[in-house]
Amino acid sequence: MPQTTERLHKAADPTLPKLMIVDRVRRETSDTFTIDLVEPDLAKTMSFLPGQFNMIGLPGIGEVPISISGDPESSRKIVHTIREVGEVTRALGRLKPGAQVMIRGPFGTSWPMDKAKGCDLVLVTGGIGLAPLRPVIYSVMHNRALYGRFVLLYGARTPEDVLFMKELAEWRSHFDFDLQITVDRAPTTWRNNVGVVSRLIPRAPFDPLDTVAMVCGPEVMIRYSVQELERCGVPGDSIFLSMERNMKCGVGLCGHCQLRGSFICLDGPVYSWDQMGRQMEIREL
Amino acid sequence: MESLARILAAHPFLEGMGQEHIEFITGCASNVVFNEGEFLYKQGSPVDKIYLLRHGRVAVQSFAPGRGPVTVDVATSGDLVGWSGLVGGGARFDVIALELVRAIALDSACLRAKCDADPKLGHAMFMRVADVLEHRLESTRVQLLDMYASNH
Numbered sequence: 001m002p003q004t005t006e007r008l009h010k011a012a013d014p015t016l017p018k019l020m021i022v023d024r025v026r027r028e029t030s031d032t033f034t035i036d037l038v039e040p041d042l043a044k045t046m047s048f049l050p051g052q053f054n055m056i057g058l059p060g061i062g063e064v065p066i067s068i069s070g071d072p073e074s075s076r077k078i079v080h081t082i083r084e085v086g087e088v089t090r091a092l093g094r095l096k097p098g099a100q101v102m103i104r105g106p107f108g109t110s111w112p113m114d115k116a117k118g119c120d121l122v123l124v125t126g127g128i129g130l131a132p133l134r135p136v137i138y139s140v141m142h143n144r145a146l147y148g149r150f151v152l153l154y155g156a157r158t159p160e161d162v163l164f165m166k167e168l169a170e171w172r173s174h175f176d177f178d179l180q181i182t183v184d185r186a187p188t189t190w191r192n193n194v195g196v197v198s199r200l201i202p203r204a205p206f207d208p209l210d211t212v213a214m215v216c217g218p219e220v221m222i223r224y225s226v227q228e229l230e231r232c233g234v235p236g237d238s239i240f241l242s243m244e245r246n247m248k249c250g251v252g253l254c255g256h257c258q259l260r261g262s263f264i265c266l267d268g269p270v271y272s273w274d275q276m277g278r279q280m281e282i283r284e285l
Numbered sequence: 286m287e288s289l290a291r292i293l294a295a296h297p298f299l300e301g302m303g304q305e306h307i308e309f310i311t312g313c314a315s316n317v318v319f320n321e322g323e324f325l326y327k328q329g330s331p332v333d334k335i336y337l338l339r340h341g342r343v344a345v346q347s348f349a350p351g352r353g354p355v356t357v358d359v360a361t362s363g364d365l366v367g368w369s370g371l372v373g374g375g376a377r378f379d380v381i382a383l384e385l386v387r388a389i390a391l392d393s394a395c396l397r398a399k400c401d402a403d404p405k406l407g408h409a410m411f412m413r414v415a416d417v418l419e420h421r422l423e424s425t426r427v428q429l430l431d432m433y434a435s436n437h
Binding site for chain 1: 342346353357363383
């Protein structure tokens with residue numbers, strides 16, 4: 001039996017959505033919000049791995065793939081951070097506590113937390129890309145002794161577009177967490193970095209030959225960040241990225257997210273640069 | 286003077302430069318400190334000093350009518366600021382200390398004269414400046430892509 005089909009058969013019924021209740025919706029920036037979902041039966045939980053995503057649906061409107069942005073060790077609430085870019089995401093942003101949504105998942109591959117153990121861990125992210133990496137941050141914080149130096153390099157458009165500002169400030173207070181934020185342009189009151197996030201890479205404290213790098217954000221940002229990581233000496237099989245494509249079924253059947261021989265919803269979204277890098281360099285693929 | 290040469294040799298911008306050249310340009314160098322809010326350059330003023338930042342951060346700002354001053358770049362320890370001093374240009378932007386800044390100031394006219402007098406030094410210096418410019422140009426081009434915008 002092919003690996004893809006075998007994995008599909010192992011799942012309970014991945015095409016069948018289940019009901020979840022909105023517990024809280026909070027605004028992060030002008031176009032981004034975080035929504036906490038709970039099971040109708042509060043005793044139930046949903047476990048997931050950092051980097052995985054759910055299909056969230058609203059009957060009569062549609063269904064969208066959204067990465068889980070919450071703490072993997074606190075599975076009672078399932079947390080998603082969503083940017084309003086279309087009809088479904090805008091409708092999700094208008095929901096109030098107590099509203100119902102349909103959810104399928106979690107789907108996809110996860111960030112390589114095991115491979116990162118004992119190594120320096122460098123997260124390079126931009127814009128909404130911080131959300132799929134937040135579970136990694138929680139996970140490292142819970143198990144800090146398992147990792148070497150821990151670096152987060154985060155880029156946003158302007159200071160107003162920086163996500164999770166309170167948490168970033170709290171994380172920054174940890175002496176063993178090197179966190180740098182940069183924006184593309186800023187008013188004079190901004191005291192952090194200005195410039196593209198890839199510029200922060202050569203200055204970050206990590207041993208390139210003993211590092212796992214996780215890169216998440218717009219594809220342009222991923223390409224330039226990987227170039228800089230490779231220039232610093234990080235091998236391609238130690239660089240991981242999260243791909244974003246038009247995922248529909250979430251289980252590798254419909255082919256909407258197929259990229260050559262790979263279904264991103266099933267074989268991704270997390271890939272190593274060695275697996276995916278060459279394909280990212282092909283225009284319009 | 287001896288310790289200034291050592292500090293220069295340790296600065297990332299001059300990494301790998303021969304001792305002879307380091308000693309040659311030390312005559313153009315001085316230690317400087319800027320307090321938070323002090324200007325390294327004001328837009329339009331001559332760039333009579335080139336700064337090698339050793340500690341602290343500076344903001345590169347421009348005044349946009351109707352928007353006020355906007356920070357377009359931030360340089361930090363290990364960076365060079367004021368490369369246009371090497372080609373005799375004036376400051377295109379305001380550069381202001383965001384915190385206490387320690388730097389080595391290289392007198393622009395003195396450095397230009399030494400580069401003219403010793404073409405090997407001139408070549409080594411301009412190769413380093415070209416590397417700085419290449420990185421800044423690439424960064425600026427990526428910034429122009431506005432890659433975090435909603436439609437991306």
